[in-house]
Amino acid sequence: MKTNATLFWILAIFFFLMCAVYVLWSLLDTGKVEWAGTLGIGLAGMLGAFLAFYMGRSHATQGGELPEDRLDANIDDGDPEMGFFSPWSWWPIILAAGCSLIFLALAVGMWIIYIGAALTAVALVGWVYEYYRGNFAH
CATH class of the missing domain: 1.10.287 (Helix Hairpins)
Incomplete structure (x- = not known):
């Protein structure tokens, strides 16, 4: 999960940089800011930042690596109790x-x-x- 958080931080930084490039490019081309693309790219960066923050906080509170994230884990290590389900329920x-x-x-x-x-x-x-x-x- 730490790797996922790092990847989302990289993605957020990329989108924020591309948003700045997009604003400069539109200013040089037309002399005004093109708001639809600027907001779209900026909000994509915000989404990446939100996901990275959430995954970083989840990784910090889970108490270490999950079995799915370890290379030496067995299949049974990540087999939690999923709950009770009614087998004959309509x-x-x-x-x-x-x-x-x-x-x-x-x-x-x-x-x-x-x-x-x-x-x-x-x-x-x-x-x-x-x-x-x-x-x-x-």
Whole structure:
């Protein structure tokens, strides 16, 4: 992760330098600043700086190198517990259908949002309370 942070810092510096070159070039060519390109290149530099800062802070707080970053690590070293997933649950599929209807409403008609929102709410409640009823009740 430290290498990634270094690469993003290099990328941010490159974009900031290219932004300055772009501003000077547009001033020499037209006599005024071309704002669309200047802001685009400058914001690309800001994005690189934000990502580099985040990765640097994440590397500092994780307490050393991750197993994925070490050459002598085994595959099992980076095998964390991912959480508990319901193996026979149909609720995620119903939730995906409800969210799909909500996004479909943006293209077809806003009245579909009511159907999608109702289906999404039912699916969320069903998924959350799945282990409180039926065969798998606590």
